[in-house]
Amino acid sequence: MKPVLLLAACLMTLPVTSVHAAELAAPQAPRHPHPVKTPFGAVRDDAYYWLRDDERQDKAMLDYLKAENAYTDQVMAPLKPLEDRLYEEIVGRIKQDDASVPYRDRGWWYYSRYEAGKDYPIQARRRDGAGVDASSIQQANNAGDFTAEQVLLDVNQMAAGKDYFSVGDAEVSRDNRLLAWAEDDVGRRQYVIRFKNLDTGEVYADRVTGVSPNLVWADDNRTLFYVENDPETLLTVRVKKHVLGTPASADKLVYEEKDDSFYMGIGRSRDDQYITIGVDSTVSSELRYAPAANPEKFTVLARRERDVEYDADHFDGHWLIRTNADGAKNFKLVSAPSDGTSRSQWKDWVAHDEAVYIEGFESFDGFTAIDERSGGLERIRLLRADGQQEYVKADEPAYSMGLSVNAEPDTEWLRYGYTSLTTPSTTYELNVRTGERRLLKQQPVIGYDPSKYVTERVWVDSRDGVKVPVSLVYRKGFKKDGTAALYQYGYGSYGASMDPGFNLSVVSLLDRGVVYAIAHIRGGQEMGRQWYDDGKLLKKKNTFNDFIDVTRALVAQGYAAKDRVAASGGSAGGLLMGAVANMAPQDYRVMVAQVPFVDVVTTMLDPTIPLTTNEYDEWGNPEQKQYYDYMLTYSPYDNVARQAYPALFVGTGLWDSQVQYWEPAKWVAKLRVDNTGSHPIVFRTNMDAGHGGKSGRFRRYREQAESFAFVLDQLGVDAGAPAASP
Structure with missing residues (x-):
């Protein structure tokens, strides 16, 4: 491998804007033929497969990643003053x-x-x-x-001297005296459980390793239930219980999940009577429960069935269940007796509605709060014991609303969160009896005046006639004359809805005249369950088409200039970026792809890669020719072509447990060979971070400031001080 040229002298003469990759030597990864085979005989050559090292120790691989980081440092050096300015602006808004x-x-x-x-x-x-x-x-x-x-x-003390640190669940025992928490100092989401006596401050010697960050105390205040991960695949495979003061090697197995297409989690019921074990795949669910006072025997509430999903909570002497059973695609609510063991005991409570998607619920004395979606927006329905109902009111055309922390059910006050693209995160408390609403807190944003910004909700016709909702925000004074720069974000997978919430970093874009848009494309669940179903498996391309069609419509309507469009997405949203870059490179000037899932076929063919088997019902199983052939038509890595690509900022973490670092590494290596354009491609690897990037509330803003600087430069945005007040 050729060393990267350190052109320090040249960098001194480069202007702050218009950085071109041709002025610097980009790393070139060597190619080594490697056949990737399927059970039905298809074979592909993966010349960059050598970049995969599960142990993260291969010198040639590490040297390549370091070379890419050095190259990124060089390309970004002229933009360092802008990056610093953006970082200072963003952090300056934080109280x-x-x-x-x-x-x-x-x-x-x-x-x-x-x-x-x-x-x-x-x-x-x-x-x-x-x-x-x-x-x-x-x-x-x-x-x-x-x-x-x-x-x-004090997580600051715990993280001292560590490059990465994260605390998962932190659970207090039922007698309020003991604390159990899960911590990760690598970023690979393999947690360690620790214990502390809250009366004395003593941290006990007990340590349980290799677990997920999900903890539940039993009523005896000595027994802790936890979920053990498979050390290779990182799948949640076993529920165990640890008795404080005993070695972890003596922990007893409570339940083991044999089907590796299921994820697992544990919890306590709303009334604290039961400890629950829930297992979920993309298309099926199953819940077990045991008395929290004596959690020795777990009973199945309803046996798993393909295409039947449910989640349940126990309150007021019975089970309340959210399910898509019996054709309730958008989910309905049913009830079951406390000793329920089958679906035959379920009784409909809140009927299915074709136009309303039920996301969740929470029970209180005298009423139930139901999280719903209708028309692409969230709402909270209050259902009283006497059958009367009403909705929590919203104040803007595009917003995000959801239940907040309501730890105790014996109250007439409901806490909920509200935000929009112009309204910082706000927590309200609503008296469901009197209608009084209290503002408990609004996220303080120093120097921010919401009256200077405008949010819109527009609808775009996708190429197959489906209307796609888009949330927009821009600074007042914006003129829809087709000259502005646009930053468009999307995700579109796993039924995850990207709701329009406040983002304090985006203010730095808005203040420089950039329009910010969230494309609520298929594959999410903004428009209900069908919206998700129409953006996965053999309909995955709808996700990419929707995103492209939103871009073209916004340009046609004058929200942006055709040559001043940026696109951004991460993880499965990074797959979106990779696919769109191959399909419509001419529609984008620059793209940001963070921890991108871009090597779909090879990854999904390898069940040893963490989390792969859980994804078969999302992407398909390429061991079956039908799915293999379809994946090959959109997998970003497999579809890199000899064409001019937009400028690309690609980021990953060496220890990422969800999208392995080698996916973007291979993708960038291939792009460097086939890209015929002159726009720069930079690839940043955080050598001590996982899927969420570096830990700490400020470090992530440093990373965001770097990518924003790259984007603003490529869009030709005046990088000076923010715009004056309109």
Whole structure:
């Protein structure tokens, strides 16, 4: 492999804008023939397969990634002042000593808070008592009065000296005396469970390794249930229980899932009577339950059936179940007795509606709150015990709304979250009896004035006639004359809905005249379950077509200039970027693809790669010729062609457990050979990070500022100070 040329002298003379890859030497990865075979005999040559190293130790591979990082450093060097300016702007909007809204649970008020200049939160609680409520605690936190606070975890101290650190679940025992938490200092989502005595502060010697970040205490305050991962595939395969003070090697197996197409999770019912084990694939579910006071025997609520999904909670003496059974594509709610063991015992409660998708629910004394979607937007339905119902009101045409933390059911106050592309994240409390609404907290954004921005919801006709919703935001004074720059974001997989929520980083784009758009394309679930079904398996190309058609429509309607369009997506949204780059490179000036899933066929042919087998019902199983052939028509890596590509900013993490680093590495290596255009392609690998990038609240903004600087430069946006007030 040729070393990267360090052209420091040349960099000194480059202008701040108009960086071209031709001025620098890009790394060239060697090609080594490698056949990738299918069970039915098809063979493909994967010349960059050698970049895969499961141990992350191969010197040639690491040298290549380092060479790409060095090349990216060189390309980005002239833009460093802009990156720094963007970073300072973004971080400057953050109230650095902010705290979450406290919530009450079993006699204590819980919250997390940050200290100025620090990357990680402090998780804390205060004892309930006379005059103590969410408002008084917020006032004390704002005043810097922490005398009555008990610190559960100071994650800053825990993360000291580590390149990466993350805390998953942190669960307090039923007697409020013990804390169990899951921590990861690698970024591969293989967690370690630790324990702490909250009365004395002692951290116990117990350590349980190789687990998911999902913990549940039993009622005896000594037994902790957890989910063990397979060390190779990282699949959640076994539920075990650990008794405090005993070695992890003595932990007893509670349940083992033999079908590797299922994910697994554990929890407690709303009324705290049961511990539950839930397993879910893309198209099927199954739940087991056992008394939390004596969790020895777990009973199946309803046996799994293909194409029948359900989730359940126990409250008020019976099971409440959300399910798509009996043709309820958008899901319905049913009830079942406490000793339920089959679907024959289910009774319809909230009927299926073709126009309304039920996302979830939460039970309270006297009412139920139901998360729903209708017309591409979220809403909360309040269903009272007497059958009367109403909806929580929204204030804007495009917004995101959902249930917040409601830890205790014996209340007439419902907490919910609200946000939009112009409204920072807001927590409200609604009295379901009187209708009174309290503002508990709005995310403080320093220097931000929402009145200076406008949000819109528009509908675009996709090429097959389906109308696709698009959420837009721009600064007041914007003229729809076809000259502006556009930054379009999309995802479109797994039924994940990309709702229009506030993004403080995007303000830096808006203030420079950029229009920001979220394309709610098929493969998500914004328009209900059919929207998801029409964007997966053998209909996956609808996702890509929708995104392209949104771009073309926005340009045609004057929201942007044809040569000033940026596109962005991550993970499965990175697959979207890769596919769109192959299909319509002429429609985009620049793309950002973070941790992109771009080697679809090879990955899905290898069940040893973490999480692959869980994805067969999302993408298809390429061991079957029908799916293999279809995947080959869109897999970004397999469809790189001799054509001019947009500028590309590609990012990954060496320790990513969801999209392995070698996927974007191989894709970039192939693009470097086949790209006939002159726009730069840069590839940044975080050598100490996983799927979510580096840890810490500020580090991710540094990464975002780097990609934003690249995009603004490529779009020819004036990179100076933000626009003056209109």
